[in-house]
Amino acid sequence: MKEILITKNEEGQRLDRFLKKYLNKANQSFIYKMLRKKNIKLNNLKAEPEEVLKKDDLVQLYLSDETIDKFREKKSLIETDIHFVPVYEDDNILVVNKPIGLSSQPDETSDVNLVDEIKMYLDAKEENISFTFKPAVCNRLDKNTSGLVIAAKNYDALKQTNKAIRERAIKKYYKAKVHGIIKQDIELKDYLIKDESRNMVRIVKEQEENAKLVITNAHPLKTEGNFTWLEIEIETGRAHQIRAHLSSIGHPIVGDKKYGRKDDEKHQLLHAYKLVLDGYEGELEYLNKMEIISDVDERKTLKQ
Incomplete structure (x- = not known):
């Protein structure tokens, strides 16, 4: 039996979606069958697929190690240098100054990108420990545009930042x-x-x-x-x-x-030299009205 402690990075999502990420090679019918047969429980109780996970919940997998290994592909991090400059960081978000020439997301034009670099940066600090959540970039810049990019370090920060950007609460x-x-x-x-x-x-x-x-x-x-x-x-x-x-x-x-x-x-x-944050709720309200600046004289160029 394997027991998984739900952290801040996993809370707020449905149990079946968490399991699909954790057992990333299993299909939905297998996950639903295991829940139905009580081979997967939540807090030692029979669980429904749509139950929403909370911090400190315990997910129990009454499966053999061989079965878990069969349905779980562990993805290793891409080794890369760090080209960005951290501008602001706390437990929830990381704001970086992206250099000219670095793609915000993985693409076919380059072997390096900001997402992989942020994962490496946090992994080196042992802050990238999560069963299903990996740090995600919330706003993108063109490859040859430099400046401030927000990365979310947990699920709640990602959800709230994306919502604030979508509703134009965050000023860029x-x-x-x-x-x-x-x-x-x-x-x-x-x-x-x-x-x-x-x-x-x-x-x-x-x-x-x-x-x-x-x-x-x-x-x-x-x-x-x-x-x-x-x-x-x-x-x-x-x-x-x-x-x-x-x-x-x-x-x-x-x-x-x-x-x-x-x-x-x-x-x-x-x-992209200034962000004025707003639109956050609950534990993230402290970010509201925060102004983050990295002026044009701080722009960097990726040397490849």
Whole structure:
């Protein structure tokens, strides 16, 4: 018999979903059968699949070690260097400064990514101990955009952060250097259509099929010759939104090879420099109104 203590990382999810993650090679019918036959119990009692787990619950598996090993594939961490810089960290979230050139999520273009690096970072501190939950990135940045990214260290933090981002409670601010002179605040409200085949987007003025609303606000900070530094707040978080939106009004970001002009900058001058957290409840209320900053002069470039 194997007994599993439910921690903060596992609480809040249904028992059957927890078991499907823990016994990740077992199908649903096997899990339901084991529950029905009382070969899997919750707190030594017969359990229903939809029961929600709480911290300090005990899940008992009355299965042989061979059976557990047969239905459980243990995934090892990918060994990688750490390229990001931690900016804020507590028991629930980790906010990092992602360098230019590092993908937020695993993809086919690179062997390294922020998700794997965060797992390695926390594993080295022995904070990545969970049967089913692995740290997850909550907001994404383009590979060549630097700046602040929030990672959740437990299930509750992930659920609440994603909800706060979805409901626009968390405010995200960027700094960018653009072509041309801008002297007044800009408020842009248009629609974005993604071209999956080209991995690009285009901005349209009217609602069309598959078009998503995008809202971008920009405030000029200073001019440098024929360029302007902007502080940008996005109310929607679409892929390539800032880059495509500014380009659509004739002010592309300096160094943006996809939506901009040919210039001497190797990388686009776009940096996610500030987060203002809000929308958290319960044990995470302490995060509300917290302001986290990593300014543009702290941007890093991944050296590969």
